[in-house]
Amino acid sequence: xxxxxxxxxxxxxxxxxxxxxxxxxxxxxxxxxxxxxxxxxxxxxxxxxxxxxxxxxxxxxxxxxxxxxxxxxxxxxxxxxxxxxxxxxxxxxxxxxxxxxxxxxxxxxxxxxxxxxxxxxxxxxxxxxxxxxxxxxxxxxxxxxxxxxxxxxxxxxxxxxxxxxxxxxxxxxxxxxxxxxxxxxxxxxxxxxxxxxxxxxxxxxxxxxxxxxxxxxxxxxxxxxxxxxxxxxxxxxxxxxxxxxxxxxxxxxxxxxxxxxxxxxxxxxxxxxxxxxxxxxxxxxxxxxxxxxxxxxxxxxxxxxxxxxxxxxxxxxxxxxxxxxxxxxxxxx
Numbered sequence: 333x334x335x336x337x338x339x340x341x342x343x344x345x346x347x348x349x350x351x352x353x354x355x356x357x358x359x360x361x362x363x364x365x366x367x368x369x370x371x372x373x374x375x376x377x378x379x380x381x382x383x384x385x386x387x388x389x390x391x392x393x394x395x396x397x398x399x400x401x402x403x404x405x406x407x408x409x410x411x412x413x414x415x416x417x418x419x420x421x422x423x424x425x426x427x428x429x430x431x432x433x434x435x436x437x438x439x440x441x442x443x444x445x446x447x448x449x450x451x452x453x454x455x456x457x458x459x460x461x462x463x464x465x466x467x468x469x470x471x472x473x474x475x476x477x478x479x480x481x482x483x484x485x486x487x488x489x490x491x492x493x494x495x496x497x498x499x500x501x502x503x504x505x506x507x508x509x510x511x512x513x514x515x516x517x518x519x520x521x522x523x524x525x526x527x528x529x530x531x532x533x534x535x536x537x538x539x540x541x542x543x544x545x546x547x548x549x550x551x552x553x554x555x556x557x558x559x560x561x562x563x564x565x566x567x568x569x570x571x572x573x574x575x576x577x578x579x580x581x582x583x584x585x586x587x588x589x590x591x592x593x594x595x596x597x598x599x600x601x602x603x604x605x606x607x608x609x610x611x612x613x614x615x616x617x618x619x620x621x622x623x624x625x626x627x628x629x630x631x632x633x634x635x636x637x638x639x640x641x642x643x644x645x646x647x648x649x650x651x652x653x654x655x656x657x658x659x660x661x662x663x664x665x
Contacts, residue, residue: 345505359483367418369396378422380546384539384632402434415443426455435460503621519641536585537565586613
């Protein structure tokens, strides 16, 4: 596969899993301290990386959990943000302007506990956090949150299968490598066919909606300058369906989670009304060493692996580097 180093991915995935005891200790300490609610707050792709875990907590427990963009939090505040709030933040650089400002706001106004997932050590966000896990070049970052949130849910009496799940997480890098191989041929064909399309429509639901939104915005729009409309499957029939035409490419991401039926309803519609319907369904892929009962918990990280093969192949076909920006971090705004 182009632009892919499997051995390195397995190595850095193992590096993150080697931090399991350290990450679980954080979960134990925040539970011992106690918290009244949970907040996920960052921006961009980092927020989208965390948002599926909000869905997971909602489905697994009755813990109050919120998601709030850092760029809005610093202006509006949040009445649910208290001294007893457990805040999760994320930043690849560790110095994302809005996320850092939100961390400063939280520390200035509350005694909330901040746990951050950061790509670079010795960063501003790390200094502002009570706990931080630095993954450096490690992937997937989601593995950190699976461990810390899974352990919290276990400690609170909700996810009693966590010890088994945590053992199987050791195979997650191998699973993602396998999925990439399984989808690569389809991803190449997709990119060859649609890299010049004037605009795209992307659709997904629930825990896959943040994945869909982030890929549309951060990869197709930001990194490839491809005009893209993204919409939740739950909202598709309340507006976007009227944009469906025979030659409009529509890409649907299908979950194995609780909202699968919503996705399949969209699938039936787009396959009827456009010749350019494309479906990437988690159910179609083999997850080596993963119990069937845990598959729905991995849909978002698996779908990210699928979409990475689209982004890497799109980059090769368009010859437009994923690192080129016209405005982001290049001009004042």
